[in-house]
Amino acid sequence: MLNTGESSHSGPLVPRAAAASKTFEPHGSAPKSQQVRWAIEFEKVSNSFGAYPVLVDLDLQVRPGEKVTLIGPSGSGKTTVLRLAMTLAKPTSGDIKIFGESILFDMAGKPLSGSQEARIRRRCGMVFQHFNLFPHLTVLQNLIVAPTAVLKQSKEQAEESALEYLHMVGLQDKARAYPAQLSGGQQQRIAIARALVIKPEILLLDEITSALDPELAGEVLDVVRGVAHRSKVSMLIVTHEMRFAREVSDRIAVFDRGRIIEQGPPEKIFSHPDSERTRAFLQSVLNH
Amino acid sequence: MTWDWNFVLKILPRLMDGVWYTVLITLASSAIALGGGLVLAILETVSTTFGQAFVRFWLELFRGVPTLVLLYFTFYVLPEFGIVLPAVPIGIAVLGIVYAAYCSEVYRGSLITIPAELRDACVALHLSPYITWQRVLAPLMIKRAAPALLNYVLGLFRETAVLFALGVPVLMGEAHEVGYENFRFLEPYTLAGVIYLGMNLPFLYLLSKLKDKHA
Amino acid sequence: MRAVLQYWPVLVQGLCITVWVAVWVILGSVPGAVILGALRLSERRVFRLASMLFIEFIRAPSALVLLFWVFYALPLVPGMPRLSPLTAAILVLALDGAAYGAEMVRAGIQAVHVGQTDACHALGLSKLQSFTKVILPQALSQIVPNFGSLARSMVKWTAIVSFVGVQDLLYIGNNIRGQTFDAVTVFCLLATLYWILTVLCGVAFRVLEQVLPLNRALRAARMPSQAAPEADVQGGAQ
Numbered sequence: 001m002l003n004t005g006e007s008s009h010s011g012p013l014v015p016r017a018a019a020a021s022k023t024f025e026p027h028g029s030a031p032k033s034q035q036v037r038w039a040i041e042f043e044k045v046s047n048s049f050g051a052y053p054v055l056v057d058l059d060l061q062v063r064p065g066e067k068v069t070l071i072g073p074s075g076s077g078k079t080t081v082l083r084l085a086m087t088l089a090k091p092t093s094g095d096i097k098i099f100g101e102s103i104l105f106d107m108a109g110k111p112l113s114g115s116q117e118a119r120i121r122r123r124c125g126m127v128f129q130h131f132n133l134f135p136h137l138t139v140l141q142n143l144i145v146a147p148t149a150v151l152k153q154s155k156e157q158a159e160e161s162a163l164e165y166l167h168m169v170g171l172q173d174k175a176r177a178y179p180a181q182l183s184g185g186q187q188q189r190i191a192i193a194r195a196l197v198i199k200p201e202i203l204l205l206d207e208i209t210s211a212l213d214p215e216l217a218g219e220v221l222d223v224v225r226g227v228a229h230r231s232k233v234s235m236l237i238v239t240h241e242m243r244f245a246r247e248v249s250d251r252i253a254v255f256d257r258g259r260i261i262e263q264g265p266p267e268k269i270f271s272h273p274d275s276e277r278t279r280a281f282l283q284s285v286l287n288h
Numbered sequence: 289m290t291w292d293w294n295f296v297l298k299i300l301p302r303l304m305d306g307v308w309y310t311v312l313i314t315l316a317s318s319a320i321a322l323g324g325g326l327v328l329a330i331l332e333t334v335s336t337t338f339g340q341a342f343v344r345f346w347l348e349l350f351r352g353v354p355t356l357v358l359l360y361f362t363f364y365v366l367p368e369f370g371i372v373l374p375a376v377p378i379g380i381a382v383l384g385i386v387y388a389a390y391c392s393e394v395y396r397g398s399l400i401t402i403p404a405e406l407r408d409a410c411v412a413l414h415l416s417p418y419i420t421w422q423r424v425l426a427p428l429m430i431k432r433a434a435p436a437l438l439n440y441v442l443g444l445f446r447e448t449a450v451l452f453a454l455g456v457p458v459l460m461g462e463a464h465e466v467g468y469e470n471f472r473f474l475e476p477y478t479l480a481g482v483i484y485l486g487m488n489l490p491f492l493y494l495l496s497k498l499k500d501k502h503a
Numbered sequence: 504m505r506a507v508l509q510y511w512p513v514l515v516q517g518l519c520i521t522v523w524v525a526v527w528v529i530l531g532s533v534p535g536a537v538i539l540g541a542l543r544l545s546e547r548r549v550f551r552l553a554s555m556l557f558i559e560f561i562r563a564p565s566a567l568v569l570l571f572w573v574f575y576a577l578p579l580v581p582g583m584p585r586l587s588p589l590t591a592a593i594l595v596l597a598l599d600g601a602a603y604g605a606e607m608v609r610a611g612i613q614a615v616h617v618g619q620t621d622a623c624h625a626l627g628l629s630k631l632q633s634f635t636k637v638i639l640p641q642a643l644s645q646i647v648p649n650f651g652s653l654a655r656s657m658v659k660w661t662a663i664v665s666f667v668g669v670q671d672l673l674y675i676g677n678n679i680r681g682q683t684f685d686a687v688t689v690f691c692l693l694a695t696l697y698w699i700l701t702v703l704c705g706v707a708f709r710v711l712e713q714v715l716p717l718n719r720a721l722r723a724a725r726m727p728s729q730a731a732p733e734a735d736v737q738g739g740a741q
Contacts, residue, residue, distance in 0.1 A: 086625050114630075122627045132622035136640045136716035145636060146626035180724035198626060351655060352698035354662035356673060357690060364686035446565040450663065460568055473575040481572050484564035492559065 036100040039064040039202050039234040040085055040124075045094030047080055054080050056258040058094070064201070065232040069245040069266075072255030073281060078238040081255075082204040085236060086126045087117060098123055098202065122150065125200030129207040131191045133179040139166070139190050140175040146198045158197075165193040169223050185216030189223050196227070203227070205237045209244075217241065224248065242285055246270055254278045296475050299466045303479055306462030310487070313380055313458060314445045320384025321444060322437060325391025326430070330421065332396060346389045356450055358382050363454050375454040383451075387444045391437055398432035399425070435498045442491040449484070459483060506683040507692065510675075517675030518696060524589070524671060525658045525700070528596040532657065535601025536650070540608025541634065554605070561602040567663045570595045574667045592664035600657050607649040611642035644717040651708030655701040662697070672696060 038061045047055040055077045062068050070078040083089040084096055087103055096103050103120050106112055112120075134142050143162035147153040153161075166172045169189040171182075179187050188208055195203060205224065209217035221244045228235060228248045239245055245252060246266045253263040254275070262275045273279050332339035350358070362378050402425065410420040430437075452461030463480035467473045542554035561569070573595050578585035586594065615638050623633035665674035672693060680689045712718060 086621075088621055088624055118627060118629065121624075124625070126621075126625035128618060128621065128625075130618050132616075132618035134619065134622070134637050134641075136637075136644075136720050138720075146628065149632045149636060150627040150629075178720040178723050180721060195625070204625075349694075349698070351652075352659075352701040353694045354659040354673070354697055356662040357693050357697060360673075360677070361686070361690040361694065364680065365690065368687065446562075449565045449567045453666070460565075460571070464571070467575065474579040477568070477572045477576040481564045481568055484568055485560070488559070488563040 036064075038062060038097065039066070039099060040236065041097040041100075042081070042084075043095045043097070045084065045091045045096060047077075047084065047089070047091045053258050055084075055091070058258075058260065060253060060260065062202070062234050062236055064099075064234055066250045067228055067235040067237065067248055068251045068253060069237040069239060069249040070253050070255055071239070071242070071245060071281075076255040077258040078255050079206055082126065082206045082236060082238060085202070086124055086204055087121050088126075122198070123201045124204060125195035125198060125202070126204040126206065127188070127191050127195050127208050129210050131179070131184075131187045131211075133187055133191055133194070135179050138176050138178055139171070139182075142179070142190065143194050143197050146194070151198060162193075162197055165197050166190075168196075168226070169193045170219075183216060184212045185219045188212065188220045192220070192223055192227070196233075200233065202234045202236065205235060205239070207238050207240065209239065209241055240285065242270070242282070254281065256281070292472070292475060295470070295472060296479065299470075299476055299479070302462050302466050303459060303476070303483065306457055306459035306480075307483060307487070309376075309456065309462075310445070310448050310458045313376070313383070313448050313451065313456070314441070316380045317383040317387065317444055317448070318441045320380070321387035321391050321440065324384065324388030325437075326395055326426065328388060328392035329395035329399065329429070330426075332392065333399060343389065343392055346385075347393065350386045350389050355382070355386060355447060356453060358386065359450065359454060375451070375456045379448075379451040379454060379456050383444055383447060387440055390440050391433075394433045394436045394440065395429055397436075398429050401432060402428055435495065438491065438495055438498060442488070442495070445487070445491070446484075507679055507685050507688045510679045510683075513675050514672070514679070514692075517670060517672040520670055521658075521661055521672040521697075522700065524593060524596070524661045524664055524669065525704070527593045528600055528657050528661065529654045529704075531593060531597030532600030532604050533650075535598065536604025536608050537639070539601055539605035540612065543605060543609040544612055558602045558605050561598050566596055566599040566660055567666070569599065570663060570667060588664070588667040588669045592661075592667060592669050596657065596660050596664075599660070600653065603653055603656075604650055607646050607653065608642070611644075611646035611649075612638055614645050615641045640716045643715050644712075647708060647712050647715060651705055651712075654704050654708060658701045658704050659697065 040062045042058050042060040045055055045058040046053065058077075058081065060068075060081070070081060072078055080089065084091055085098075085103075090104070095105065098120050101120050102112075103117060104112060106116065134145070137145065140159060140162055143165065144153075144155065144158040147158035147161065148155055151158075163172060163175065166175055169192060171186060171189055171193075174182060174186065174190070179190070182190065192208075208224070209220055212220065221241065224244075225248055227233070235248075237245070237249065249266050251263060252266050252269040253260045254269065254273070254277075255261070256277050262269065262273060262278050269278065270282065273282065328339075328343050332343050359379065359382050362382050363375065366373060366378070406424065406428075407420070410424055415424070448458050449460035451458050452464055455461065457465070459480050463476040467476040539554050539558055542550045543558075545551050545554075564572075570592060573586065574588065574591045577583045619637055619641065620633060623637050628636065661671060662673045664671050665677070668674075676689050676693045680686050683689070
């Protein structure tokens with residue numbers, strides 16, 4: 001176990017993944033988080049791009065440890081949800097909470113300072129469609145930037161845990177390679193390891209296979225499946241891989257024009273959805 | 289020493305003479321630079337071996353040797369060959385030729401962004417090489433090169449100040465003269481700086497206009 | 504010709520002064536260029552505007568006018584120091600270099616993919632950390648070649664320092680011309696020496712380009728796949 005001190009606190013809330021040899025303990029979760037019901041919570045969040053509404057009064061909650069997948073046609077606002085959660089964008093109105101703490105306002109309702117925001121957003125990690133690995137750094141250097149710069153770990157300590165995560169994604173022999181020397185699939189697996197080394201409690205996955213050739217997508221999804229099954233990290237996933245969504249999710253939310261039109265367990269959404277729009281969308285992607 | 293407005297009023301007419309010379313020299317040198325640059329660029333594309341070697345040589349020379357050295361060279365060496373010219377034409381010619389080399393590179397850079405299909409189209413329309421250059425390639429080339437060329441003209445304008453070394457009464461030269469005559473340097477140099485600053489504004493305005501158009 | 508070459512000891516002295524000034528001007532312009540360039544892209548409007556005005560203010564009058572003002576007029580302003588010719592010259596030229604370099608830094612930073620900033624944010628890096636560890640190292644690959652040609656220009660700019668009495672190459676050369684009346688030899692010699700200096704400066708920057716992190720990474724990627732991992736282990740161990 002990487003972090004036994006905290007496991008007893010979060011124990012009752014989230015069932016520990018049974019006998020997993022590798023468990024991803026959240027980093028630095030404060031004791032008060034055990035009373036919190038939601039890992040992440042969107043309250044009446046709206047966002048617009050100019051006059052064009054991207055999200056309309058979104059309400060969405062994710063329990064600690066829950067894996068939620070957002071599906072829906074392109075441009076329906078799914079990626080925006082992840083970018084808002086990662087504070088890469090700010091909503092026009094509404095509030096977003098990470099373990100009960102707003103990422104936008106302090107107790108007095110004033111906008112958060114940079115350092116306050118940084119403390120809260122540290123509990124989120126994100127994997128991007130285009131990997132966004134740092135091309136000037138080796139794989140190992142990519143993995144230790146955040147642990148050394150943000151978590152103030154020593155270089156040795158950071159490298160040791162980075163190598164463990166590289167082992168987990170099956171690329172321990174690529175530690176000294178540069179991103180440009182790796183295939184797209186390998187790069188994305190590194191990006192996943194890089195997001196995990198800072199031990200986030202919420203992992204945001206933004207179309208992580210969309211930029212990959214189909215034959216490379218499989219290895220990336222295998223890694224995510226492994227993480228999903230073995231760890232109690234919450235996940236918010238945007239994907240077009242319906243089979244993967246079905247396997248890995250606890251819940252599916254269907255987006256259309258900036259709203260959630262339907263949500264529920266994957267079996268229900270895929271087998272007998274309530275909404276006609278959902279059915280039409282699923283038909284269009286599954287026949288594809 | 290305190291600022292003396294009466295002295296400012298006294299020297300202003302002299303400085304304005306300097307402004308006049310600065311404008312004149314900038315215009316004349318830019319004409320040589322823009323025209324000569326275009327000719328060099330066309331020469332370089334039409335006659336590859338000779339043109340390129342010629343332009344390369346001048347470019348490399350001007351890249352590595354300060355304008356001041358070139359000015360002194362021309363100023364002191366020409367008389368040894370019996371050619372005695374006043375400082376003003378020498379200044380205009382040297383600045384013009386140096387910047388012509390720079391401009392030719394800009395023209396050439398914009399020429400290679402013109403798609404080859406366009407030349408094919410000219411051939412298909414049976415346009416003569418002269419007409420092709422005059423009506424199609426040169427105008428396009430100039431239009432695309434405009435922002436970079438204007439930047440060089442601005443650079444040329446700023447560099448006219450060094451001509452005071454040859455005794456040309458550009459603004460800088462007048463300020464220097466007036467300062468020495470009266471042993472007061474604060475007002476002439478400050479005024480010269482402010483006027484030079486002001487003379488940049490039309491350039492910056494034009495540049496921002498061009499940038500908007502190209503963006 | 505021989506008369507001119509008799510003066511070689513002072514010529515070497517002048518050359519050394521020119522090199523000394525050029526080196527300090529180039530080095531001195533680097534921090535200014537990075538700071539001004541970064542401020543040009545600040546989120547704060549005030550910083551963007553202030554840095555833009557400062558850059559244009561420095562560039563607008565040529566370095567020569569600025570140098571004369573700093574050397575002759577500035578000491579007359581109450582409370583302002585009288586700078587030595589050498590200090591004034593290096594200060595003014597370095598400021599000018601910083602102003603021109605700032606635009607290169609700005610363009611270089613803007614050319615770094617926006618996803619890199621997103622990734623830094625997602626990893627929790629502060630703005631300063633993102634800039635120094637991720638954005639700037641990558642931007643350098645574009646900035647350094649451009650800065651190299653600016654540095655070549657800066658070597659040429661140093662010629663104006665002779666006007667305030669710094670005894671650089673041009674100053675010495677003019678003196679020798681006054682004594683030997685052999686203008687052709689003197690100025691051909693000066694032109695050659697300046698040309699060699701600028702070429703050496705260009706070569707120095709070419710070498711610097713080789714060791715930039717992103718360039719090293721891309722070079723490693725171009726190597727045959729067999730040899731690459733081995734070389735990387737060595738590179739990482741250094």
